[in-house]
Amino acid sequence: MSLSIVILAAGKGTRMRSDLPKVLQPLAHKPLLGYVINASMSVNPSQLVIVYGYGGNLVKKAFPSEHIQWVEQKEQLGTGHAVQQAIPLIKDEGCTLILYGDVPLIDQETIQSLIKKGQKNLVVLTYQKENPKGYGRIVRKDDRIQKIVEEKDCDALQKNIKEINTGIMCAPNHLLKNWLKRLNNQNVQKEYYLTDIVGLSIEDNIEVLSESADNEVSITGINSKFELATMERSYQLMTAKKLMEEGVTIIDPSRIDIRGEVTAGQDVLIDVGCIFEGKVILGNHVKIAAYSHVKDSVIGDHTSIEPYSHIVQSVIGENCRIGPFARLRPGTKLQNKVHIGNFVEIKNSEVNNETNINHLSYVGDSLVGKSVNIGAGAITCNYDGANKHPTTIEDDVFIGSNTALVAPIKIGKGATIAAGSTITKDAPPGELTVSRSKQTSISGWTKPTKK
Template sequence: MNTEVVILAAGKGSRMKSSKAKVLQSLAGKSLLSYVIDNAVKLDAFIHVVVGHQAEQVKAAFSEQSINFIEQIEQKGTGHAVLQCVESLKDDSKVLILYGDVPLCKQQTMKKLLELVDADNMGLLTVSLQDATGYGRIVRNEQNQVTEIVEQKDANTEQLKINEANTGILAVTSNQLRKWLPKLTNQNAQGEYYLTDIIALAVADGVVVNTASAEQIEETMGVNDKVQLAYLERWQQLQLANELMLQGATLFDPARVDIRGEVSVGQDVQIDVNVIFNGKVELGCDVTIGANCILTDVSISDGTIIEPNCVLQDANIGKHCMIGPFARIRPGTQLADHAKIGNFVETKKAIIGKGSKVNHLSYVGDSEIGEGANIGAGTITCNYDGVNKFKTIIGNGAFVGSNSTLIAPVAIEDGAFIGAGSVISKDAPKNQLTLARTKQRSISGWQKPVKKS
């Protein structure tokens, strides 16, 4: 049988108190719906997504993926939502029904459910809870066979005592859906067409309802408000932190590291507290990340040390570099091996050669620096004239004295030495001292300003 996945993602999520659709809310750097789609893709299944509230925004968020979007104009319940997909389903396929606001159901759980399905069997994912308030209850007969699901508002006193709850996630054949969905009614407390009512229809047709359970309850949890979102955020962050530690990283406090993307690590990586990873981050062996750093889409090679309170974005860092503390590495920065970026230094579109140093309190933008150069404290590359950007070239072994201003476009040639406090607007020749200062003078009779009343 072919495998198809139907993801219900039409709800508004009013309890989120947000202008953004519920399924687009962020969890560990990804939308809720992204998690569901990513796992469905791994099943090699064709994916249908039922959209409704903010349908265009949801479609746009996944426009590059091969997904069949189906719009549910009126939200009349889960059964009605799946009914919108029936015409799109192939004959004799297995259909897994998922929810865009239940993000953490794992691929292996989905596979386990699909294995229960054939023409005479369907699969249902259930969970045992100490307190099942709010959930539909799984009703079984004396032979322990599932006979129906009763929603909370429709359950009687005895049914409310049942602890086995419905997750909503189930797997059936497309032929079964075509047969059962048109038979659903909305004669219930909600006035909606419940997908769960197909369980009773299956039993009436002699189809066996097989149940499976997830390894962890969090896999089955839906997100309806910011409190539930925050709970799953912390849970997911701990899972991601555990994965890093199993790869060989040392996390000083796993509860105080946030991963909002993909992180890969080599051996003996050390990560201090309050570090945030965004996008794709690659850390080589023996890399040290100090406290309070934010790394976004960066690659850091072996042996490099990032001191505390640094921000790095869209940068490639070589081996055995030193950065920080309090450094900002902006997009386009490339550091060769053994380069050093000191405290309160900002770089942008800067290529910095092997062993070169920008020690402190400097801005280097739109620049190329050769090997073994030294950039003194307070140096600024003036790369912007208000309209256009220009490049500064600094050669191998060049020395730029403290508090120098380099007005681009300009070249500081190999071995050139720039005297401290210079404003350089013309190329500085190699192996020469270049100065650009006004003559110092003292003015006699000068009066110190006084505060005006």
């Protein structure tokens, strides 16, 4: 059967107090609407229609998929009115699932259950909420749904009902189209409520079915920055739980942020305050120490990332030790048994096996060989003010502290560069190269005094 999905995403989100449309507010660095689109596409709908409104150009630009049909709701006249805008695009056969762009964590299993029940009947997604304030209530008689009453229209008895309407529903297209034509705005808000189709279904002697959500977070909408932050924590806990079920040790799952996808091997340990972005792959026995930030990177087996390290678009081999306070910038590739120490920055460089860059150094646009030692404060001067230039350091080289290697330059195999040197020419292999100005002491010199 043909499946259409309509996502309502026209609201401004006034309580967000933001120029950014509500459905583009970020959850784990991804727009809210993106989660709903992904959940929708997971069930392979025949068509996906998004009803947009405020900030429409921004919303459409954020999701330039050819699989999405867009329709504008120029006036905000209620949820029923929003679906009415999409109806001209919906086929007569099949069924339609209605989702919301600010309810990001709706899951595939729930969607599939709704679709199964919504082939011949209207089915609504409900939830038993301990504090139902602000939600429409499900009114039943003999366990059958009779109507949905919005909070503002509830009488005293109806306000005590704990079963709430999530707004998410599925219905056969020919019935849905008929009901939408019959909607009116005779209510306190003077809006066209989508929930009124429940009464119309009963009026037509068609039973209204229900599906109960398994957890509250999957049906929770976001309307404010506080609710967004609360959802962020819920999402992070869910993601951390999934990793822990796969065997990852997370010291405190309430203090981790995963803003993308993390794949981990066996016996991985993640300490508190770590942030993961994009696609991160962690090998077996990897340790990520406190407050480290890893983005779009691969970390090999038995490698340890020490506290406060920052790693972006890098590939790290096995048995390496990085940090603390190390920074690996895009294009960094480390082979095995490499040590990158505190306050060392590597950019767009390959560092081969068993090389040590222990502290306070910068290596950029470089190829560093095996068993190299780069001393404290040594840097590659790769930028001439207009262009970047490469540095090659061959195997078994020793670079003394506070050395400046002015690129383009090559340091030969087994060479030693004396501390404090500024090297502007290639250094021959196996020899000591020194480049310092003559040391001079000036007699009779006095220190300046403070004025």
